Amino acid sequence: MSRQDRYDLPFSTNSDLAADRYRAGVDLLLSLWPGAAEALDEAIAADPDFALAYAARARLQAIRAELTEARATIVKAAELVARNGTERERSHVEVISFAINGQSAKALAAALAHTDKWPRDIVILSMPLGAFGLFAFSGMADHDQARVDLCERHARHFDANDWWFLTYRGWAHGENGNVPLGRELTQRSLELRRQNVNAVHAVAHVLYEAGANEDAERVITGWLPEYDKSGVLHSHIAWHAALIALERGDSERAIEIYNEHVAPSSSGVPVNVVSDTASFLWRVQAYGHSVPAGLWADAAKYASGYFKQPGFPFADFHMALVAAATGDKAAVEERVAALGKLIEAGTLPAGTVVPAICRAAVAFAQENYALCAEILAPVAREVVRIGGSGAQREIVEDTLLISLMRSGQGAKAHALLEKRLHRRPSPRDARWLNQLMTV
Structure with missing residues (x-):
């Protein structure tokens, strides 16, 4: 039967x-x-x-x-x-x-x-869908479009109010640049099934891409208390709230959210914990704020138990951030050498962008901003190959932008900022552009 x-x-x-x-x-x-x-x-x-x-x-x-x-x-x-x-x-x-x-x-x-x-x-x-799906971690440069194509190919098989399909179809469009459609679909999916972590996650991302930080903050703060801290994405949803606070320059509030919800714990899965802690602390420091004593050490202690074998590009980059920020240049060099062997063997689909962004992290941490910009500029468009979301990968472009500004390459920084502001309204980018224009 x-x-x-x-x-x-x-x-x-x-x-x-x-x-x-x-x-x-x-x-x-x-x-x-x-x-x-x-x-x-x-x-x-x-x-x-x-x-x-x-x-x-x-x-x-x-x-x-x-x-x-x-x-x-x-x-x-x-x-x-x-x-x-x-x-x-x-x-x-x-x-x-x-x-x-x-x-x-x-x-x-x-x-x-x-x-x-x-x-x-x-x-x-x-x-195949989502930030950590098979498309995202395939090494493809066009995986955002591939997700849209897959969803649209099969859209006729799903009801217009199917909460699951709305979540992933909206996510795919939002990440691929159709932010209005992505916002419409993901918000409807959350309305249909509020106890849907993937929906609130998709909404947070599409609102981030829209530059709608106040809306995103309202959604997250209104929803997160309903989701138990043991949930696998609890800390990651809170990470979005911490980024919003950092975006408006409120590092104190951002670090408060980080300490309460994001700092290394057993509730999140390792790839989220390592990437969220590393990328958040890197942003705090790169944006000119102070990282409280002990936070980098805690992140490094947690990360030391995972991703020891190179070859998972998204993790490789974030492990390099942790090592670079804590002064472990040798660990990054060892990972870069191992990645080079994988590239030679043809077993690293994401390609040369992976060791490049790892090396750039060391240059940035050592305040060799000209070298960091020199490494990142030619590969910036290829960073999509490491997977994850646009919000997660933006840290690489942030690192390039700050390196350009700090190495006296104001014209290049100005051009990049204008392009970013055209794509997504950002109070932080607006502040940086104003600083460049007043120099």
Whole structure:
């Protein structure tokens, strides 16, 4: 007997309870709301042979960086689906298995092929999307457009008020430059399902791109208390609030938010904790504020336990920021050398931009601003290859801009600021432009 998900796709279980708990668990998984693990565990308990419940559980474990557990769980899912799964279910499990086992290129190709056949299989459709999705970490320079193309190709299969699809379609358009459409879609998705972390995250990003900082601050401060601190994106949503405070020059409030919500803890996943702590503290320092004693040391202590193996460009860059800021030039040089070997072997799709921005971080930390600008200027357009979001990658352009200003290259800094202000209103950029014009 088959049961169906809420998109009318059948799955193999004989238990109504397992089917109900699976549907609930998938919605919680795709909204990143607490309770997904419990719901999926209940589905498995109701039907220990339910392959897709194990696959969803493995996907959640991978999101939470519980990789040992995820690998064991997806093996169980593969064993079960091989015995009694349908073609869709076997493909579904295979895509997740590729991703969990670090075969990201295979995972992306398989996910795209799968969604061409079964576009409403949203667990799989979700995987290429988002700031940390398979497209973002593919090394592609045009991954923002690729996400839009994927969403638009399958838009006809989703209702206009589908909260999940609105979230990711809006995110894709907002990151790709269509900010008004992105704002409309993401805000509607949040209205439809308020207990949706991915929606508020998408809204925060699209409002950032719109320069609507006051609106973003209202959304975050009004919503964050509803989301338990144990949630995997609690600290990252707060990071957005800290950036907003820093944008208006209120470093005291920004650091207060950082200390309360963002500073290294066990609640966030390592890639978020390392990137958010490193990029925030780097911004504080680069923007001319003082980083309170101990904060960099705490960030470095946390980071030391992760991403020791180079080859994950988004993490490589942020690990380089931590090392550069704490004076560990040797660690950056070692990472750059290892990245060079990966490039020679053809196994680093993001390419030469990765070691370049790592070297630039050292130059900036050593106040060799001319060298930093010299390194960053030729690769600035390629930074998109490291993945993440526009808001996360903006730190590289900020570092270039500040280096230009501090190395006496005012005309280049002026041109870059005008281009940025045309793209996104920014009080900080406006202040910097005014400073240049009054020199």
